[in-house]
Amino acid sequence: MTFQTRGRGTQAITREVAEVVACSGIACGLVQVFVQHTSCSLTITENADPDVRRDLDTVLDRLAPDGDPAYRHKDEGPDDMAAHVRNVLTDTGITVPVGAGRLLLGTWQGIFLWEHRSAPHRRTVVVTVIG
Template sequence: MRQAADILSVQTRGRGLHEITAEIRCWTERQALGTGLLTIFCRHTSASLLIQENAAREVRSDLETFFEAIAPEAPGRYAHDDEGPDDMPAHIRTALTGVQLSIPVIGGTPALGTWQGVYLFEHRRRAHRREVALHLLGD
């Protein structure tokens, strides 16, 4: 059994889904492990990770609209607003989506489906530099 780990830095443009599939696939393939398990972990409480369709842009915009409806920015709604009105809604969205993914590695590459992509879901309005930890265990 071998393992590898690294930190992927992701510069977001603000709220929305930012695809990171290519970077993850490239890093995984450089590790030269044929089979294993890739763990991806977002090191933040106001951004999350998703595996989602990467073909139709409407899927991503519909997701963004849905999360705006269930965790809206509403003055006076939340006690926690230390960093502004998008602070607590960002934490709620992260709690609902999660910060960790596990993806099998088969043939040296993440075993994603045809239309699946890995996304960092930025829940804050302004741009951020986010860190995503990658850990690969395998042979």
């Protein structure tokens, strides 16, 4: 799947992943979701209050600030190395159990593509259903 991000922040992809699971015909198993990039990531987090995701961005802003003079890698601008650090601190892949042909997420859980670059990017996500 491909997603166009809006720049730094989270984008819900739960519905798209759930559709892949439903179309797979697998009733019980696992779904592996993997993003093929080094400056964005995937996460499972709060799906009701967007302030949670904004606060997570705030934490990463503090841990990996744009333009830190200690960074050597600056090929694509001041947010480039910070995005790589954020990717390493989070994850490029997640696994979710599948039961009765659907994602077994908790009530308040959603799957999010987390863009770490300031500008919008086209991101490729691989979804594999195993069962």
